[in-house]
Amino acid sequence: MPSVTSAEIAAAIRNVADFPKPGIQFKDITPVLADARLFAGAIDLLTEKFKPGEVDAVVGIDARGFIFAAAAALKLQAGFIPVRKKGKLPFTTHEQDYALEYGSATVAMHTDALKPGARVLLIDDLLATGGTAAAAIALMKKLHAQILEVGFLIELKFLHGREKLPGQPIRSIVVY
Ligand code: AMP
Secondary structure, eight states: OOSSOHHHHHHHOEEEETOSSTTOEEEEOHHHHHSHHHHHHHHHHHTTTOOTTSOSEEEEETTHHHHHHHHHHHHTTOEEEEEEETTOOSSOEEEEEEEOSSSEEEEEEETTSSOTTOEEEEEEEEESSSHHHHHHHHHHHHTTOEEEEEEEEEEOGGGOGGGGSTTOOEEEEEEO
16 A cells, blocks of 8 residues: 555645746656655555566656656566657667657657567656657557556646547546
8 A cells, every 4th residue: 555645746746837938837746756755655656556576667758757667667676668769779769759739759769678568567757748658658569568557647637648548557646
């Protein structure tokens, strides 16, 4: 049983208006990370459904997703796999484009990051429009991974990001 509630995590998330540009309500998770109990509790909540031995790898998305995914991987005794912005991974990669509000972006994963059939979780800090997570899922599918769950510390429900992740079991800890 996680010893921290989602309400306690919600209370620690700091809303920063107009960052990085006017109109954006930025959800700052650094106060959660800075509190040892809340950080551990967030990882407990994100991994609640699984025990060590049930998950082969946890995939995290550049950059805040790495923090949660790496800690979850350690707890589940699983490997950690990074999905990075294009041009950062040194070995051969698969790439996936996705749409942003203005323009597009590309994420990449090493071609040997996951074995076919690997049991994996995807974790990121925040689900907004869903484009980033959908691109990461496309990369995981290229490697024929078995996606057990997609977890987010925060979901901005009014942006309907879930609609871009059809058929995926989704866990979000704090919903706005
Ligand atoms: P999206 O592809 O629209 O779902 O955006 C998700 C990514 O953008 C996540 O990796 C978040 O880190 C970041 N992001 C989007 N909106 C916000 C926000 N309001 N506050 C903090 N991070 C955000």
